[in-house]
Amino acid sequence: MCNSTTNSTTNNCKEDILQGLAYSAVFLLGFLVNAAALRAFIAKRDPWTDTHIYMLNLVIADTVLILFIPLRIYDAFYCLHPNEFCTFLIFLHYINMYVSIMITTAISVHRYLVIRFPLQARSWRKKKETACAVCLVFWGLLVTICAIFRENNDPKKLWKCYERCKDNQLDPKLIVILVSLGFLAPLLIIVFCSSHIICILLKVGDKSEEKKSTIGIVTANMIVFIVCYTPIHIAFIVNYFEKVPENWQSKYLPAHVYLLVAEWIASTNCCFDSIGYYFLLKQFYF
Template sequence: MCKKSSFLIDILQGGSYLSVFLVGLLLNMASLRVFFVKRASWTDTHIYMLNLAAADCALILFLPFRVYNAFQCLGITHFCTFLISTHYINMYASIFTVTAISVHRYLAVKFPFQTRAWRSKKVAVGVCGAIWVTAVTICGVFSDANHPQKLLTCYQRRKDIPLPVGFLAVLEVLGYLLPLLIIVFCSTQTVMVLLKEKVQEETTVEKRNIIGIITANLIVFVVCYTPIHLGYLLKYLAITNHWKTLNWDAFWLVCEWIATTNCLLDSISYYFLLKQFYSEDFKLY
């Protein structure tokens, strides 16, 4: 038996995810269209970006189930476990890919000659494959955490059952803190190198655009993924310590929605990057 939230929460949840689905689908289709304009000119960077687009698109394509659940309510079955796992596999594949792009960009700018052998299409394909294997393995190992018996609705866990400590630690450390530290380090170091370089006037705009992209990517990552990982921790503490002073369900739903909007912001960022690359012979790292 499915337990519905309040009518207002259902409407807001359904409407917010429907907007992400519609806008995200259009933006990602536009981004993919630009991607395949000149496949012959792809570099290893394009492989990483395509992997990111694939993760975002896969997440978006499963959002209609979430919208339907908000308005009509899906039955609590193993299909719900599959939907939750798929959502987080794609989200963490996106996080790991953004991290890989940051590392790749840092190596290309800081050590352009020493790391040339590491920056190839084959290496990029291997890294992307490892990203998907890691994300699927994590969700597979801890799939029991979202067993139907532990769910209140198709997308919500029961309020009296916290996440396993091991799963929480993996999500917080491997899924967020480590990628965040890597991205912050690589992004700041890359920007510092670019600012120190003495460049000709015609390349100044190009460097400025790259710095803008790096800064925007870092801000998007922090804004989108900090709330949900803070939410993991606070929800765990609320359940284990019986906190009842806040509406944790509403707080958690907002955190999840913010994280989902990352698929929109990624597509916008890389759409304009690819458009500039193909129209102005812009150098991708």
């Protein structure tokens, strides 16, 4: 149960103007780039490939996250009272974030296999069906995990609509799942696939601008993934081990401030996904 009081919550709401402005910037930029990406998919007339299916799911995940950011902005300025809807918003945010992580990983694996085994890739069958199945598994798995650990974000454990009570830590089993399976495993796969793609392309004698552009985009996507998602997973661990003083409601704990900043950094990824993978798709025609 939260130890904070209504007055302390109200006072802290007044100090969240910066957070509201930060998420406003993410919303404006993210809305524009994801709307453009969705429009491109709607207007597409060429036959769909498995890559398009992965990218569409990525855009959907990012768009859903973007569409609910205005509620977080409203909460920063006016404070939404913690309730069941807040629990839904928190899980929706994390479902879409981790779907984005998983699909980004799937795209990296797909790209690596196509470049590493080009002849075999052309003979693969049911690629689109496989892509659809993979995406459905990702969505279903994350919804299931949220259902299992629903109590972690019960309204009674929320300090504000988007913030947990500092004296109620996440279930350590959930932290292990999020950090190991939700971040470290995808990170290792993306770094492996991206570095091998770059090495393979560098060995090709072709010095065209297309090859240089592709290497640049693959490198940029890998760096963006690391920069956007590393801080928040470090924050999960740091917050779990931080000691909470008795009068925590009157203080901004360093680890908690870091978590808020890390969450914002992670949310900016929805602005980069559509841009990066749109140009990457332009380089290949599989």
